[in-house]
Amino acid sequence: MKSIALVSAFIFVGCAQVTPTNKVAMELPFAPELVEEMQKEAARTPANLEVSDVEGKSPRRVYFTALYHQYLSLSNHLGIESDLNSCPQFHHDKIETDSVLVPRFSIFKKSGVGSASKEFFPELVFTKKFSLKDHQEEMRQEIAVLCEEGVSDNYYKFDNLITHYASKKSFHSRPDSMKSVLKIPVFANYYLLKMLQPPHVLTFIHPEEHKVITMTQTHWFERYVSEAHRMRSNLIKNHMVQR
Numbered sequence: 001m002k003s004i005a006l007v008s009a010f011i012f013v014g015c016a017q018v019t020p021t022n023k024v025a026m027e028l029p030f031a032p033e034l035v036e037e038m039q040k041e042a043a044r045t046p047a048n049l050e051v052s053d054v055e056g057k058s059p060r061r062v063y064f065t066a067l068y069h070q071y072l073s074l075s076n077h078l079g080i081e082s083d084l085n086s087c088p089q090f091h092h093d094k095i096e097t098d099s100v101l102v103p104r105f106s107i108f109k110k111s112g113v114g115s116a117s118k119e120f121f122p123e124l125v126f127t128k129k130f131s132l133k134d135h136q137e138e139m140r141q142e143i144a145v146l147c148e149e150g151v152s153d154n155y156y157k158f159d160n161l162i163t164h165y166a167s168k169k170s171f172h173s174r175p176d177s178m179k180s181v182l183k184i185p186v187f188a189n190y191y192l193l194k195m196l197q198p199p200h201v202l203t204f205i206h207p208e209e210h211k212v213i214t215m216t217q218t219h220w221f222e223r224y225v226s227e228a229h230r231m232r233s234n235l236i237k238n239h240m241v242q243r
Contacts, residue, residue: 028122028182028191032175034231035224039173042220057093057208059215063158063186064090064146066208068097070189071139076102077196078136087147094147100206120232122192142185157184158216166217181221186212194225195232 087094145152165171181187
């Protein structure tokens with residue numbers, strides 16, 4: 001079908017002049033039934049679209065700042081110090097983001113969690129061949145490209161989502177759209193890092209991550225992550241009680 005092909009195609013649109021970056025977003029597991037439920041719930045609730053949230057920064061600055069904050073968060077967790085000392089294209093945004101305290105977090109050891117619940121543990125995607133540290137390095141590489149070029153192939157995926165799909169109700173009503181947005185690093189990292197937060201801990205959402213959601217009208221995605229985190233926390237709690 002043409003519409004489905006278009007949805008799949010937007011994530012591959014890039015720019016020939018931009019230095020190619022390695023794939024950052026992985027095939028993270030998720031629960032399609034829960035995505036569908038959150039999409040229906042979001043469709044019934046009018047989005048509170050604040051103009052100031054959208055006009056505060058350009059999509060380029062929002063993308064960079066959100067991705068850079070996510071990079072600092074993961075680096076902090078892994079105990080890796082950032083070596084990105086300058087960023088000509090986003091100098092002010094980098095300094096501003098560097099000034100915010102990045103919270104540390106620890107990952108629940110998932111031993112004993114049943115395979116039937118793996119969609120609530122996206123970190124299972126990482127292996128010895130491609131570890132969380134490898135993912136962090138790919139994030140660093142893209143940020144380095146953004147700092148020098150101002151754009152990246154992955155940024156264009158984000159921009160295409162805003163331009164061509166954010167206003168399409170059909171896009172926001174299909175569970176398969178989750179696969180499309182997770183191919184964009186700011187969404188994949190949002191999902192991964194929020195789900196990695198320990199149970200019963202209020203997750204921190206950076207202002208630019210809020211703008212990512214607002215610009216793309218993916219409020220169902222935000223709701224999915226929140227509900228999936230709650231369900232994950234219950235799974236962990238029940239597992240610990242049973243032990």
